[in-house]
Structure formats: C-alpha cells, structure tokens
Amino acid sequence: MYKIIQELLHFGLIRPSDSPYAAPAMLVAKHDGTWRMVVDYKKLNNITIKDNYPLPNIEQVIQLLSGGYNFFSKLDMKSGFCQILIKEEDKFKTAFITPNGLFEWNVLAQGLKNSPPSFQRVMTDILSTCRQFSLVYIDDIAVYSHLFEEHLNHLTKVLPALFKHNFQLNPVKCSIFHQQIDYLSHTISEHGVKPTNEQVQAMIKLRQPTKLPEANKFLGALPHKFEWGASQSQAFSQLKQLLITSPLFLDFPDDNYPIILTTDESEIGIGGRHNCLADYLSRHPIQNNEEIFDEDYSISMLFQGKPPETVHAPVNHPPVIGAIVTRSKMKQIQQQQNENDKITPPTVNDIPSSSSKDKIKHSNKSSSHLITSNNFDITQIKLEHRTKKPDRLNPIPTPKGPFQLICIDYCGPFKPTPRGNQYVLYITDYFTRWMTAIVLPDCSAQTTAQTLFNNYICQYGVPLAILSDQGTHFKNQLMESIAKLIGYNHIFSSVYHPQSNEMIERFKAIFVPQIVKLQDLGNNNYDEFLSPVVFVYNIGIHATTKYSPFQLQFGREPRLPTNEPSSSITFNKPNDYYVQLKKNLLIIQQHARDNIIRR
Numbered sequence: 001m002y003k004i005i006q007e008l009l010h011f012g013l014i015r016p017s018d019s020p021y022a023a024p025a026m027l028v029a030k031h032d033g034t035w036r037m038v039v040d041y042k043k044l045n046n047i048t049i050k051d052n053y054p055l056p057n058i059e060q061v062i063q064l065l066s067g068g069y070n071f072f073s074k075l076d077m078k079s080g081f082c083q084i085l086i087k088e089e090d091k092f093k094t095a096f097i098t099p100n101g102l103f104e105w106n107v108l109a110q111g112l113k114n115s116p117p118s119f120q121r122v123m124t125d126i127l128s129t130c131r132q133f134s135l136v137y138i139d140d141i142a143v144y145s146h147l148f149e150e151h152l153n154h155l156t157k158v159l160p161a162l163f164k165h166n167f168q169l170n171p172v173k174c175s176i177f178h179q180q181i182d183y184l185s186h187t188i189s190e191h192g193v194k195p196t197n198e199q200v201q202a203m204i205k206l207r208q209p210t211k212l213p214e215a216n217k218f219l220g221a222l223p224h225k226f227e228w229g230a231s232q233s234q235a236f237s238q239l240k241q242l243l244i245t246s247p248l249f250l251d252f253p254d255d256n257y258p259i260i261l262t263t264d265e266s267e268i269g270i271g272g273r274h275n276c277l278a279d280y281l282s283r284h285p286i287q288n289n290e291e292i293f294d295e296d297y298s299i300s301m302l303f304q305g306k307p308p309e310t311v312h313a314p315v316n317h318p319p320v321i322g323a324i325v326t327r328s329k330m331k332q333i334q335q336q337q338n339e340n341d342k343i344t345p346p347t348v349n350d351i352p353s354s355s356s357k358d359k360i361k362h363s364n365k366s367s368s369h370l371i372t373s374n375n376f377d378i379t380q381i382k383l384e385h386r387t388k389k390p391d392r393l394n395p396i397p398t399p400k401g402p403f404q405l406i407c408i409d410y411c412g413p414f415k416p417t418p419r420g421n422q423y424v425l426y427i428t429d430y431f432t433r434w435m436t437a438i439v440l441p442d443c444s445a446q447t448t449a450q451t452l453f454n455n456y457i458c459q460y461g462v463p464l465a466i467l468s469d470q471g472t473h474f475k476n477q478l479m480e481s482i483a484k485l486i487g488y489n490h491i492f493s494s495v496y497h498p499q500s501n502e503m504i505e506r507f508k509a510i511f512v513p514q515i516v517k518l519q520d521l522g523n524n525n526y527d528e529f530l531s532p533v534v535f536v537y538n539i540g541i542h543a544t545t546k547y548s549p550f551q552l553q554f555g556r557e558p559r560l561p562t563n564e565p566s567s568s569i570t571f572n573k574p575n576d577y578y579v580q581l582k583k584n585l586l587i588i589q590q591h592a593r594d595n596i597i598r599r
Contacts (some may be wrong), residue, residue: 001027004037005100013082017104019095038111039096045113053117056137062186064135066193069144071151072181075158076173080139081115083167084108084122126165130158142183151177208236398431398596401589402553404464405430408452409504410443410473411511414526421527424511426504427456430467431592432552433542435507437534439527445476453482465489510537545592552592555585 004027008014023044027035065072077083085107086094094105094112108115116138123136133154135142143158145151155176162169175181180189182196207214209228399405407430412423421439425448428435438455440447457463466483468474470492483490514533515526538549539558550558 001025001037001098002100004035005098005103008103013107014103014105015091017092017095017102019092019102019104021093021095022097022102023095025096025098039109041094041109041111041113044093048113051114051117051121053121055116055120056135058137058184061135061137061142062184062188062193065142065144065183065188068190069146070179070190071145071148072175072178072183072188073143073151073155074173074175074178074181074183075141075143075162076170077139077141078168078170081108081110081119084119126161126167127158130154130161134158137184140183142181148177204240208233398593400431400593402429402432402434403461405467406456406463406465407467407503408474409469410471411508412443415524416441417524417527419527424530425451426507426511427452428503428507429463429549429553430503431589431596432549433503433545434549434553435534435537437511437530439530443471443473445473445478448473449478449482457486462486462488465491467491467493469493470495507537544596546595547588547592552585552589555581555588 005014021044023039023041025037025039028038030036086105086109091104091106094109095102096104108119120136120138123138123141127134127136127141130143133143133145135144141158143151143154145154180187182188185196185199187194187196406427408425408427410423410425414422414424416422417439419439420441423440423443425438425440425443426435427437436456438451440451466488468490474490475492479490511533514536515529538553539560541548545552548557
C-alpha cells in the first residue's frame with residue numbers, strides 16, 4: 001500500500017487531504033501476482049447525483065463492426081481515467097483513508113459512479129468528427145475501414161485528435177492495421193464476429209456442477225426442483241458444444257429470417273393484469289367519462305355490432321325495469337358512431353317512485369350538486385347511487401364529536417403545474433366531514449409528516465386517530481414516531497381496498513370533475529382552483545349529517561357575498577358568545593350524529 005501511494009504522489013495523481021470524507025482503500029491481487037489499490041466509494045455513490053450520459057450498447061457496437069470490414073485498429077488509453085482532471089472544488093469528495101494517511105484524487109478515480117459516463121462524454125466529444133469510422137467504449141477505441149488507404153486516412157484523423165488533447169495511448173495494448181482484432185470480448189474480422197479464445201476455453205473448462213449454486217450459475221436461477229443424472233450430464237456437454245460451435249448458438253439475429261419467440265405464458269389462461277379489455281367491456285360509458293384506452297379495439301367493436309335498438313317497457317312493472325337498467329344485468333352496448341361520437345346507453349325516461357334504489361342505474365355526474373341543490377324546487381329527481389351496500393365486516397363506529405377520527409389520502413400524481421405541484425393530500429374529519437386539501441410537489445414520508453403537522457395539527461389540534469391506506473408515505477418509521485410523540489392512534493385500511501377509506505374516495509369523485517371544469521387545460525393550473533372547490537364543499541349541506549361541514553366545525557354558517565344582511569346578535573361579554581356557541585355546537589353535533597347513525 002505504501003509503495004502504491006508513493007507512486008501516485010510522485011506522478012501527481014493524488015495529494016494529501018484534510019477532507020471530512022473518508023472512503024476505505026484496500027488492495028486486490030492482479031492476475032500477474034501484483035497488487036492494485038481500490039477504493040470503496042459505495043457511500044459516496046449513494047448520495048451522488050447520477051450522470052445519465054449513455055454508454056454505447058455493446059451488442060450494437062459489435063453488430064456494426066461485423067459489417068464486412070477488412071482492416072481494424074484498436075487503440076487503448078493508458079490509464080484513461082488518470083488523464084481526466086477533477087474540478088478543484090470536487091476533489092475533497094474523493095478522499096480515501098489508508099494506513100499512511102488521508103488522500104484525495106486530482107484525476108478521475110476508479111469506482112466513482114460518474115467516472116465512466118464522464119470519460120465517455122469526453123471521448124465522444126473529442127472524436128465527434130470521426131464517428132463514421134470509429135467507435136469509442138470508454139477507453140477502448142476501434143477504427144474500421146474497407147481498404148488499406150482508407151484505413152490509413154482514418155488513423156491520420158483519429159490520432160491527431162487524441163494528440164491535440166494530450167491523450168496518451170498504451171502501445172502494448174494497441175493493434176494497428178489488423179484484419180482481426182479482439183474488441184469488447186469478441187473476435188472481429190471480415191468474416192464476422194465470434195467469441196474470443198479466452199471465452200471458448202472458459203466454456204470448455206467449465207466443470208460439471210455438483211451443487212445447486214453451481215448449477216444456478218450455469219443455467220440461471222431455477223424456479224423449480226430438478227434432478228441431475230446421466231441425461232442431464234449429456235445435455236450439459238451438448239450445450240457447451242453448441243456455445244462454441246459455428247454457427248454460434250448465441251449469435252446476433254438475422255433480419256432475413258423469421259424470429260420465433262418462446263415464452264412461458266399459459267395456453268389455456270390469461271393473467272388478470274393482461275385481461276384489461278374485460279374491464280373495459282364490463283363498464284358502461286357515461287357522458288362525462290368518454291376516455292377510451294384501447295382505441296383500435298373499441299372502434300372495431302362499434303362497427304362490428306348491431307345498430308342500437310329502442311326498448312319499450314311498461315314503467316309500472318318492477319322486474320322489467322330491473323332487467324333494463326340494473327347495472328349488474330346490463331348487456332354490452334354496441335352502437336355505430338353517431339354524430340357526437342358518443343356511446344349512449346338505452347334509457348327509461350319515466351321512472352316511478354315505487355322503484356327501489358338498487359334498480360336505478362347511475363346516469364351522469366353533475367357539477368351543480370355542490371351549490372344548486374338548495375336553490376330551486378325539485379320537480380323531477382335524478383338519483384345518483386353514491387352509497388354501497390354494507391359489507392359483511394362491521395363499519396367504522398361513528399365518532400362522538402369532531403377531531404376524534406380523521407382520514408388522509410393522496411390523489412395523484414398529476415401533470416406538474418407551473419408551481420411544480422403533482423399531488424393533493426386530502427384530510428377530512430370523519431364526524432363533521434370538514435375537508436382540507438393541500439397541493440404538494442411530492443408524496444414522500446417527510447413531506448407527508450410536515451404537511452400533516454403544520455397544516456392540520458397546528459391548526460385544529462391532535463386527533464384521537466388517523467385512518468390511512470398502507471402506502472409507504474403513510475406507513476413508515478417517521479409517521480410512527482410522530483404518532484408516538486404527539487399521541488394519536490394510526491389506523492391502516494385493508495390493502496387494495498379503498499372502500500375502507502370511503503370518506504376520502506367520496507370527495508375524490510367530486511373534486512376531479514369540478515377541477516377539470518375550472519382549470520386552464522393549457523396551463524394545467526388546477527392548484528389555483530383547489531381552495532374554492534374545497535370551500536364550496538365545506539359550506540354545502542351534507543346529505544348524511546343534514547348540516548354543512550362548516551357549521552359543524554365552527555357552530556355557525558359562513559358569511560357569503562350572496563347572503564342577505566341578517567339581524568345581529570349582541571353579546572355583552574365574550575363569555576356569553578362562548579356559552580351560546582358551545583350550546584349551539586352541542587345541539588347540532590348531536591343531531592348530526594343521530595343522522596349519521598340513522599343513515
């Protein structure tokens with residue numbers, strides 16, 4: 001180690017350091033019996049921003065060189081990384097510790113995450129004028145030509161470009177004017193590409209596996225149990241022979257012949273995630289939900305089907321009504337393209353009041369439900385089935401008051417807004433239905449914890465319990481520590497069962513259509529309209545509690561621009577207002593709880 005350090009210091013590749021960084025250095029034996037110093041930069045690489053400059057695809061490089069060229073030259077950089085300097089302000093980050101002290105690199109170091117892409121970028125830029133007849137893979141350069149004079153001309157362009165930037169080559173590893181070279185573990189000539197002799201010898205000398213890890217190394221990870229006998233030994237030998245016999249078993253594909261792809265998919269069944277079109281066909285389109293994900297298939301189904309039929313049914317016959325409009329029994333709708341390019345289901349215009357709710361098919365969402373339901377007399381009712389039948393499991397017990405149980409969930413990711421927001425965090429009180437929505441740039445555990453504490457707990461206090469799904473932004477050590485620190489119980493809903501957090505899911509069904517109507521689609525500025533939509537929701541009368549979330553939260557109704565002036569109530573003392581407010585809250589909250597239970 002000491003000798004290697006002194007050599008690196010002598011050539012100016014490293015220097016003594018007082019950096020706070022200290023990666024461990026160690027010695028690794030080479031094939032020739034000498035030693036090489038390596039540095040473990042794992043921790044530094046974990047916090048390094050990755051340079052995504054691409055490295056050449058080896059298969060494409062080899063396939064390009066197999067295009068019938070007659071002359072090749074291979075140029076190898078002498079300690080290539082050591083010929084690239086590191087910025088002065090970044091040198092301290094490369095510090096490594098040895099028994100002889102702490103040192104840092106002056107040049108690009110082996111083991112750094114961004115060393116290969118950085119070196120590749122430099123070499124690609126230097127030889128950018130030679131791309132038509134040269135290839136660069138990090139520090140290995142290949143020059144290829146059809147004719148001798150042409151190859152000479154190519155070399156007179158590549159070598160001066162390297163000399164101009166003071167790059168040095170290793171003459172021992174360079175091959176000039178060869179008709180066959182070894183490049184990237186392949187032997188390349190005018191006759192094509194084949195494995196190098198070293199690869200062939202390694203395959204020939206490969207021992208028969210006697211243990212499971214050895215068999216896995218040869219065949220890959222095996223998902224099933226197997227036995228190794230005489231037939232397996234014979235197949236093992238045959239496979240080795242195929243790998244080293246021309247035409248190669250693992251040769252590049254020939255575009256002149258058909259390609260056969262063999263997979264392990266079942267011939268008698270289809271996995272659920274591959275059967276997405278079944279979900280498409282089993283759902284009934286509505287006017288405001290016309291997004292079709294498989295356009296070719298859906299359009300072909302429209303033109304293959306029969307023309308739509310008009311169904312006439314007596315509206316006073318419940319079984320017939322159920323057969324027509326019940327969601328679970330609706331037949332597949334096939335209709336030719338009409339003038340509006342819409343798929344419209346058959347409807348029954350006159351629904352008697354005697355029909356039960358479970359036989360009314362959901363028709364269309366309306367954005368006016370939030371604010372106009374109390375502004376006119378209803379003459380014709382359009383029912384929207386929002387509540388589902390109770391599950392076999394017991395529902396969540398009704399809280400006795402506000403802030404005993406709150407529900408939280410994320411919606412997104414959406415397309416980033418001009419402010420950089422992609423997610424919306426919903427927080428709702430299970431008793432008052434009071435909704436809080438915060439737009440956020442990400443949904444990490446740290447962002448979730450900070451937002452919950454600053455935007456809710458610091459304003460309304462600590463709830464007794466919080467209900468959320470089991471996403472990593474909610475179920476983590478940070479959220480668990482906060483729950484223990486400030487004292488609330490964190491409850492998690494069932495996996496893949498959003499109905500467990502129905503309060504949040506109900507608001508999402510309202511939020512998305514309203515935001516779509518208000519936002520500027522060109523600017524994607526939905527975060528500017530989130531607060532008004534939430535406010536309208538909070539001041540609307542809730543169908544379950546019969547009160548608005550605002551009234552249950554604050555004990556009064558908000559003052560709006562459309563409200564008529566009301567007679568003011570005078571309180572002689574501040575305590576009088578507190579007593580009256582407390583009395584009002586007790587009354588309306590008890591009524592709301594009774595309404596929730598009856599619901």
